[in-house]
Amino acid sequence: MFNDKLIELPDYGRLIVVSDIHGNLEDYNRYVNLWDENDSDFHIVFLGDLIHAVGDDDKSIEILDDAIEKSECPNFHTLLGNHEWAHIVNSEIYKNGEDLIRKFENLVSYRKGFIEPSLTNYIKFFKTMPYFVKTANGLFLSHSGPSFKVKSIEAFNKIFESDYSGPILYDFLWNRYNNFTHYTKSDVDNFLEVIDAKYMVIGHNVVESYKLYGNQMILASSFYTKVKTYLDIDLSKELNSMKDLQKQLKFLI
Ligand SMILES: [Mn+2]
Numbered sequence: 334m335f336n337d338k339l340i341e342l343p344d345y346g347r348l349i350v351v352s353d354i355h356g357n358l359e360d361y362n363r364y365v366n367l368w369d370e371n372d373s374d375f376h377i378v379f380l381g382d383l384i385h386a387v388g389d390d391d392k393s394i395e396i397l398d399d400a401i402e403k404s405e406c407p408n409f410h411t412l413l414g415n416h417e418w419a420h421i422v423n424s425e426i427y428k429n430g431e432d433l434i435r436k437f438e439n440l441v442s443y444r445k446g447f448i449e450p451s452l453t454n455y456i457k458f459f460k461t462m463p464y465f466v467k468t469a470n471g472l473f474l475s476h477s478g479p480s481f482k483v484k485s486i487e488a489f490n491k492i493f494e495s496d497y498s499g500p501i502l503y504d505f506l507w508n509r510y511n512n513f514t515h516y517t518k519s520d521v522d523n524f525l526e527v528i529d530a531k532y533m534v535i536g537h538n539v540v541e542s543y544k545l546y547g548n549q550m551i552l553a554s555s556f557y558t559k560v561k562t563y564l565d566i567d568l569s570k571e572l573n574s575m576k577d578l579q580k581q582l583k584f585l586i
Pocket residue numbers: 353382414415416476506536537538
């Protein structure tokens with residue numbers, strides 16, 4: 334069954350995986366320039382949170398305008414992050430005391446002259462964002478998670494039936510690896526077994542460069558990191574250990 338919230342990638346081609354951009358246009362452009370939109374077997378995935386910079390230099394609008402254009406390409410994928418989700422469900426989101434929803438709305442008015450129809454169109458775009466990517470060689474990509482509540486494939490598939498307020502989707506957008514009430518290494522393994530994948534790659538957390546948490550890899554591609562790290566994956570290669578995945582890590586210099 335076709336599911337536009339779960340992208341399945343084949344056992345051939347190339348895949349670049351980039352985590353949270355948070356309004357950093359310079360980094361966004363550097364990653365996009367690594368990719369070739371004309372090669373349909375060459376995919377790029379952003380793991381959510383394209384928007385919301387902390388501080389003054391917030392290029393969320395410029396990034397979104399470009400991403401909306403590029404989303405016409407079937408090999409360009411931007412997953413839903415908790416920051417995009419907050420606009421969809423109209424939930425508050427603060428960082429360093431800044432109200433990021435208001436800040437984004439002000440930014441839209443400032444850049445476009447009026448808040449509407451641009452704001453509505455951005456939220457429409459957020460609603461087109463897939464939640465997950467699964468590759469034939471055994472990777473599962475999401476913004477965050479997993480949810481320890483997912484103990485069967487049926488429980489997992491319920492995410493796609495419920496709307497944006499579902500508790501399991503919430504876990505895949507907000508959970509943090511260093512909070513044992515969210516999930517443990519064995520929750521990662523249980524989840525990977527349920528969805529028949531080997532390794533999970535997420536963003537969302539503040540780590541320096543990248544971090545391994547059991548069979549989970551946490552990437553920091555832009556936000557809060559000195560060494561900006563992404564994956565450049567050969568989809569035709571089998572993955573037999575986390576080392577095989579680590580070998581495909583690259584760094585923006
Ligand atoms: Mn996040």
